[in-house]
Amino acid sequence: ETGVTQTPRHLVMGMTNKKSLKCEQHLGHNAMYWYKQSAKKPLELMFVYNFKEQTENNSVPSRFSPECPNSSHLFLHLHTLQPEDSALYLCASSPGQGADQPQHFGDGTRLSIL
Amino acid sequence: GENVEQHPSTLSVQEGDSAVIKCTYSDSASNYFPWYKQELGKRPQLIIDIRSNVGEKKDQRIAVTLNKTAKHFSLHITETQPEDSAVYFCAASIQYNKLIFGAGTRLAVHP
Numbered sequence: 001e002t003g004v005t006q007t008p009r010h011l012v013m014g015m016t017n018k019k020s021l022k023c024e025q026h027l028g029h030n031a032m033y034w035y036k037q038s039a040k041k042p043l044e045l046m047f048v049y050n051f052k053e054q055t056e057n058n059s060v061p062s063r064f065s066p067e068c069p070n071s072s073h074l075f076l077h078l079h080t081l082q083p084e085d086s087a088l089y090l091c092a093s094s095p096g097q098g099a100d101q102p103q104h105f106g107d108g109t110r111l112s113i114l
Numbered sequence: 115g116e117n118v119e120q121h122p123s124t125l126s127v128q129e130g131d132s133a134v135i136k137c138t139y140s141d142s143a144s145n146y147f148p149w150y151k152q153e154l155g156k157r158p159q160l161i162i163d164i165r166s167n168v169g170e171k172k173d174q175r176i177a178v179t180l181n182k183t184a185k186h187f188s189l190h191i192t193e194t195q196p197e198d199s200a201v202y203f204c205a206a207s208i209q210y211n212k213l214i215f216g217a218g219t220r221l222a223v224h225p
């Protein structure tokens with residue numbers, strides 16, 4: 001299944017680096033999401049975009065900066081991250097932004113902060 | 115705040131047995147309850163979902179039941195197979211645009 005594609009799959013960066021994660025969906029969906037998945041913790045919602053407008057920022061630190069240029073693409077810009085930010089970052093999309101819309105996930109980017 | 119509790123955290127069964135995973139949610143307004151399966155190193159995949167106007171839904175070996183009064187829902191897998199081994203997540207809708215997830219259940223099916 002290639003409906004939601006994330007790049008890179010793995011990323012190692014130092015705390016002072018700047019990098020970006022990319023997500024692209026080919027499902028014709030209008031809503032996109034960023035989640036953080038840490039070991040033995042529930043998936044944490046970070047951001048929600050609907051028709052490329054941000055509709056939710058779940059108290060995420062400003063060192064994470066999302067960008068949604070259109071309904072098919074979503075970026076997460078990373079700057080001055082901390083070791084506790086090491087996790088799997090998952091992108092998802094859904095037909096609309098309603099909470100009852102099925103969400104489809106990408107394979108994620110495994111991020112390691114040195 | 116809203117939360118979803120999921121039990122057990124690990125479950126080990128013999129091939130052919132049934133497996134049951136239970137979730138409890140706190141927001142009485144929740145009306146959508148999906149279940150996701152995540153194999154090692156892979157994406158979470160939606161395997162079944164249920165809406166609040168339905169008490170039970172079945173898809174081949176997988177079924178989900180919902181008790182809105184008690185605010186809990188369960189995933190039932192019958193005739194388990196080794197390929198069912200994975201981490202299973204429940205979720206519940208909150209507010210108008212969010213899902214809140216349980217912590218996951220690691221299911222191991224032994225041949």
